[in-house]
Amino acid sequence: MTMDSVQSIFSYYDNSMILIGNESDKAAPGELQHTQTEPMTVNATAAPPDCPKEDKDLLNENVQVGLLFASKATVQLITNPFIGPLTNRIGYQIPLFAGFCIMFVSTIMFAFSGSYTLLFIARSLQGVGSSCSSVAGMGMLASVYTDDEERGNAMGIALGGLAMGVLVGPPFGSIMYEFVGKSSPFLVLAALALFDGAVQLLVLQPSRAQAESQKGTPLLTLMKDPYIIIAAGSICFANMAIAMLEPALPIWMMETMCSKKWQLGVAFLPASISYLIGTNLFGILAHKMGRWLCALLGMLIVGISILCVPFAKNIYGLIAPNFGVGFAIGMVDSSMMPIMGYLVDLRHVSVYGSVYAIADVAFCMGFAIGPSAGGAIAKAIGFPWLMTIIGIVDILFAPLCFFLRSPPAKEEKMAILMDHNCPVKTKMYTQNNIQSYPIGDEEEYESDE
Numbered sequence: 001m002t003m004d005s006v007q008s009i010f011s012y013y014d015n016s017m018i019l020i021g022n023e024s025d026k027a028a029p030g031e032l033q034h035t036q037t038e039p040m041t042v043n044a045t046a047a048p049p050d051c052p053k054e055d056k057d058l059l060n061e062n063v064q065v066g067l068l069f070a071s072k073a074t075v076q077l078i079t080n081p082f083i084g085p086l087t088n089r090i091g092y093q094i095p096l097f098a099g100f101c102i103m104f105v106s107t108i109m110f111a112f113s114g115s116y117t118l119l120f121i122a123r124s125l126q127g128v129g130s131s132c133s134s135v136a137g138m139g140m141l142a143s144v145y146t147d148d149e150e151r152g153n154a155m156g157i158a159l160g161g162l163a164m165g166v167l168v169g170p171p172f173g174s175i176m177y178e179f180v181g182k183s184s185p186f187l188v189l190a191a192l193a194l195f196d197g198a199v200q201l202l203v204l205q206p207s208r209a210q211a212e213s214q215k216g217t218p219l220l221t222l223m224k225d226p227y228i229i230i231a232a233g234s235i236c237f238a239n240m241a242i243a244m245l246e247p248a249l250p251i252w253m254m255e256t257m258c259s260k261k262w263q264l265g266v267a268f269l270p271a272s273i274s275y276l277i278g279t280n281l282f283g284i285l286a287h288k289m290g291r292w293l294c295a296l297l298g299m300l301i302v303g304i305s306i307l308c309v310p311f312a313k314n315i316y317g318l319i320a321p322n323f324g325v326g327f328a329i330g331m332v333d334s335s336m337m338p339i340m341g342y343l344v345d346l347r348h349v350s351v352y353g354s355v356y357a358i359a360d361v362a363f364c365m366g367f368a369i370g371p372s373a374g375g376a377i378a379k380a381i382g383f384p385w386l387m388t389i390i391g392i393v394d395i396l397f398a399p400l401c402f403f404l405r406s407p408p409a410k411e412e413k414m415a416i417l418m419d420h421n422c423p424v425k426t427k428m429y430t431q432n433n434i435q436s437y438p439i440g441d442e443e444e445y446e447s448d449e
Contacts (some may be wrong), residue, residue, distance in 0.1 A: 156283015
């Protein structure tokens with residue numbers, strides 16, 4: 001080996017190639033300095049292996065994970081228009097039980113699926129089960145609790161049950177996945193679903209069809225009602241915010257915070273806890289303060305909280321905005337779900353399967369459009385812009401809730417409500433106070449005197 005030769009040494013310390021040689025006239029000192037320091041510069045700026053910054057595969061997962069999340073809501077969206085009229089014909093018990101049977105099968109598929117295709121099928125099947133359960137469940141509550149205040153309280157408790165699932169789900173799933181295995185959380189859920197099905201068999205006894213006593217308003221007629229559309233839009237856009245967060249936030253956390261797997265699920269814990277608080281609290285308060293005002297404030301808080309999410313620098317910075325998102329969505333859901341039944345009582349026939357199919361369609365549109373469009377938008381223009389878009393949309397939609405302050409009753413429906421023999425006592429919000437119908441009770445009281 002001559003003195004003018006150039007040799008290379010591979011460093012196992014930082015996985016770089018270092019060139020060495022003598023200071024001959026053939027190589028300028030500046031060139032030699034650049035050759036020696038260039039590999040070190042590249043390695044100095046490289047990201048650690050557990051923080052996948054600018055990882056193209058990870059960015060592509062925005063779309064794949066978004067489609068997987070959206071598949072359930074999309075199938076549920078398609079199924080709802082059939083489940084609503086079906087409950088009017090055969091009652092609520094059979095669809096409710098069928099929904100839990102389907103959910104049990106889909107959960108078992110999740111536990112043992114080994115490919116993206118099987119996961120996609122299981123998630124889609126889950127949409128059919130959710131459609132049966134949610135439409136039949138809300139319709140049953142609306143038919144049993146005819147008083148507006150009692151209905152709001154009952155639906156607040158039901159939405160609290162939904163909140164419990166959302167509360168426990170992400171942290172439970174991420175912790176079980178990290179420390180036990182992929183199949184373990186799904187097997188636990190399958191056992192719980194089996195137990196719930198057994199309770200339904202004992203309590204509801206879904207053995208025979210029980211049709212409604214009167215024919216309900218056609219689905220298309222309800223969809224043309226502008227007040228029902230406003231209520232459905234509030235449900236859709238409020239839930240679209242958390243729907244966009246679910247697939248995009250964990251990937252953004254891995255890119256910017258180097259978060260561990262268990263932290264990805266725990267990040268949603270504040271939203272889940274606050275949703276549980278919001279649904280139970282405003283199930284009672286919304287009736288007193290006005291459901292329209294509760295929904296309007298909820299939409300504003302959702303928008304402002306979503307705009308604050310990209311400013312978080314670590315997992316602790318996500319606590320406040322996620323708490324605000326969950327609390328505000330609880331305000332909107334606990335207000336709009338009872339209003340859907342109230343609008344049917346006031347303006348249509350008091351059969352609730354179809355109107356809660358519309359409510360669930362709105363919910364599903366948020367969870368179908370949110371993850372699928374959100375993943376693509378996050379990949380194209382970034383996560384902060386995604387949050388900005390949905391936050392502004394929620395804020396702009398909020399003033400429309402003012403129209404739900406005093407929705408007018410249709411003339412023929414008002415005549416029915418004024419009838420002495422009408423069994424439904426419906427509350428109507430006005431600017432001064434709350435009026436109750438029918439008013440025959442007051443006339444009877446005066447005649448007794």
